[in-house]
Amino acid sequence: MVARHETHPETGAGPAEFRAAVASMRSAAVRSEVFCEEMPAPQRIAPYSSALSADVTVDDVDLGTGRLILLHDPAGNDAWNGTFRCVAYARAEIDPELISDPMLAAVGWSWLSEALDAHGAAYAEMSGTVTSVSTESFGGMSDEEGTAQIEVRASWTPIAKDEDQPLDVGPHVEAWAELLCTSAGLPPVPEGVTAIPSRRGQRGS
Known part of the structure; x- marks a missing residue:
């Protein structure tokens, strides 16, 4: 299996650091089972925001859905402990027998942290x-x-690896897409398979 990347129109809105972060969102590569595109972002949570939606589809069957919102407040936010915040949502169909597993919630939460780390x-x-x-x-x-x-709602403050470089949100988008796929029960992409970009509009192909 390979990953794919959806291209999006340029908005050009916001300060330079926000535009750079949004551009890095668009550079993320996701698996071919994930159809990802821009969606209207909430306007009242932060001065600047950008959002993506995604559906996980296999053999024309929708297995999961989600959205990821990037918030930016140049003045900073004490609750975030930073100027950027990622807000994620993921929902997927699971085997009904798993509902009785007392560890399901903890495992579901670990999917996100493990994806971010990976x-x-x-x-x-x-x-x-x-x-x-x-x-x-x-x-x-x-x-x-x-x-x-199963439904995962989470938020976290993305951190730039280099203070002298713009924030790269691409890995956060890719981790969120992996969370969607894991929640939907898709097996991991085999090690050594390179993520490659695909063109928009291939969902039904």
């Missing part, structure tokens, strides 16, 4: 929640199979 994404002040829900049908709908989902 992609070399430096971060601090990480917090969030993991929620798992199951649905069973009764009465006239009793013939429908039960379903289960």
Whole structure:
């Protein structure tokens, strides 16, 4: 399996450090099962923001969905302990039998931290929640199979590896995409397989 990269139109909004961070978001490479594109970002949380949405699809079946928002406040934010903040959301279908596993939430949370570490994404002040829900049908709908989902909501402060260089958000995007794939039950990309960019609009190909 290989990774792919979605290209996005230039917005040109915000200070130079924010534009550089957004450009690095667009340079991230994600797996071919992940269809990622820009979405409208919330306007009231921070002075500047940019957002991505993604769906994990295999054989035309949607297995997971998520979004990643990059916030920037040039004046800094005490709660963030920095000027940038990543806010992530990931939801995926899981085997209903996993719902009863008492370690499911802790494992789900570890998927994010392990993905960030694996992609070399430096971060601090990480917090969030993991929620798992199951649905069973009764009465006239009793013939429908039960379903289960896991949902991860998290935020963290991305840190530049070099204070003299712009913040590189690409590894954070790639870690979020990996979280989506792991949550959806996709096996890891084999070691040695290089992530390559793909063109937008190949979702149905």
